Amino acid sequence: xxxxxxxxxxxxxxxxxxxxxxxxxxxxxxxxxxxxxxxxxxxxxxxxxxxxxxxxxxxxxxxxxxxxxxxxxxxxxxxxxxxxxxxxxxxxxxxxxxxxxxxxxxxxxxxxxxxxxxxxxxxxxxxxxxxxxxxxxxxxxxxxxxxxxxxxxxxxxxxxxxxxxxxxxxxxxxxxxxxxxxxxxxxxxxxxxxxxxxxxxxxxxxxxxxxxxxxxxxxxxxxxxxxxxxxxxxxxxxxxxxxxxxxxxxxxxxxxxxxxxxxxxxxxxxxxxxxxxxxxxxxxxxxxxxxxxxxxxxxxxxxxxxxxxxxxxxxxxxxxxxxxxxxxxxxxxxxxxxxxxxxxxxxxxxxxxxx
Ligand SMILES: NC(=O)c1ccc[n+]([C@@H]2O[C@H](COP(=O)([O-])OP(=O)(O)OC[C@H]3O[C@@H](n4cnc5c(N)ncnc54)[C@H](OP(=O)(O)O)[C@@H]3O)[C@@H](O)[C@H]2O)c1
Numbered sequence: 001x002x003x004x005x006x007x008x009x010x011x012x013x014x015x016x017x018x019x020x021x022x023x024x025x026x027x028x029x030x031x032x033x034x035x036x037x038x039x040x041x042x043x044x045x046x047x048x049x050x051x052x053x054x055x056x057x058x059x060x061x062x063x064x065x066x067x068x069x070x071x072x073x074x075x076x077x078x079x080x081x082x083x084x085x086x087x088x089x090x091x092x093x094x095x096x097x098x099x100x101x102x103x104x105x106x107x108x109x110x111x112x113x114x115x116x117x118x119x120x121x122x123x124x125x126x127x128x129x130x131x132x133x134x135x136x137x138x139x140x141x142x143x144x145x146x147x148x149x150x151x152x153x154x155x156x157x158x159x160x161x162x163x164x165x166x167x168x169x170x171x172x173x174x175x176x177x178x179x180x181x182x183x184x185x186x187x188x189x190x191x192x193x194x195x196x197x198x199x200x201x202x203x204x205x206x207x208x209x210x211x212x213x214x215x216x217x218x219x220x221x222x223x224x225x226x227x228x229x230x231x232x233x234x235x236x237x238x239x240x241x242x243x244x245x246x247x248x249x250x251x252x253x254x255x256x257x258x259x260x261x262x263x264x265x266x267x268x269x270x271x272x273x274x275x276x277x278x279x280x281x282x283x284x285x286x287x288x289x290x291x292x293x294x295x296x297x298x299x300x301x302x303x304x305x306x307x308x309x310x311x312x313x314x315x316x317x318x319x320x321x322x323x324x325x326x327x328x329x330x331x332x333x334x335x336x337x338x339x340x341x342x343x344x345x346x347x348x349x350x351x352x353x354x355x
Pocket of ligand 1: 015016017018019020021022042043044045063077078079080082100101102132133134164165166167168169322323326327
């Protein structure tokens with residue numbers, strides 16, 4: 001186990017370094033001046049590719065258990081299979097893994113963390129901390145604010161998710177289909193089951209036996225885990241739309257006590273990382289094109305839910321960049337949290353050192 005120090009520069013591996021999320025993670029480590037002594041970018045193969053980090057070119061290595069020797073922190077973003085195969089090996093070698101895949105999120109032994117919501121859960125890790133699904137991530141800071149103030153009874157979320165959430169191939173597919181359409185040709189679909197250009201696909205991830213997609217189910221169960229509300233009633237419809245970057249969500253919430261839209265806007269504005277943009281008559285509300293490239297969660301169109309007449313229903317619109325707060329920013333924020341609080345080592349090792 002590498003020795004614990006709050007300010008020591010760290011050897012940091014990024015698994016999936018050539019992907020959309022991995023690339024964003026590397027840029028954020030530099031932007032946020034995370035203390036990195038050595039960056040180890042890893043991908044499926046080492047074939048001469050390089051990433052740029054703090055103005056230097058760094059060769060991409062091949063992911064393997066031995067690639068984690070001497071690594072303090074490993075940011076994984078290469079899919080669940082890679083995380084299943086390599087995250088335990090990285091943790092055994094003394095790295096803290098922050099995993100962006102769905103592999104460990106619902107494991108009771110693995111904290112699932114959004115620093116603005118449940119930072120203290122990170123202290124309990126045993127070598128792996130999970131980063132939530134992008135659609136869950138932008139939702140829970142707002143739900144937490146409402147739950148603390150007026151209690152949550154029921155949440156219904158409909159997502160409008162960008163193609164970058166599927167990865168680099170999907171971004172290329174949308175670009176290609178737009179060009180095909182402009183040239184008067186039929187678009188060809190390969191990443192998605194249908195053309196995504198000029199369409200809306202109510203299918204994200206595989207379908208479960210109960211008719212929900214796995215993406216929808218992730219929003220339901222991950223929200224409950226992060227908020228520590230195991231019985232919260234949540235439903236979701238997840239839809240892929242022809243937007244390049246940033247996910248949008250229409251959210252309907254039923255609360256235990258009454259709440260006005262003005263009070264909700266005040267509560268939302270007080271959450272770190274949340275920006276209220278809510279002046280519909282001036283056409284001001286959160287937009288994917290505006291949120292893209294930003295780290296904040298944007299919320300607007302806050303209104304009393306017309307389907308309730310007792311003041312206990314709210315509707316609002318939430319937008320955030322899925323590659324940043326929805327993935328890379330949150331992962332780097334978790335890294336900042338654990339180093340700042342001295343939680344890099346697993347909880348058991350810290351307890352042993354203290355006794
Ligand atoms: N995009 C989002 O908004 C988002 C949000 C939250 C979570 N996620 C999750 O993050 C992961 C990556 O997403 P992405 O958008 O960055 O995908 P992407 O652009 O398709 O990139 C995939 C990355 O994974 C690497 N990889 C593939 N197979 C590998 C293997 N066997 N060993 C090591 N690395 C391997 C690829 O390396 P090569 O270049 O060598 O193939 C590439 O670096 C996915 O699990 C996704 O579900 C994505």
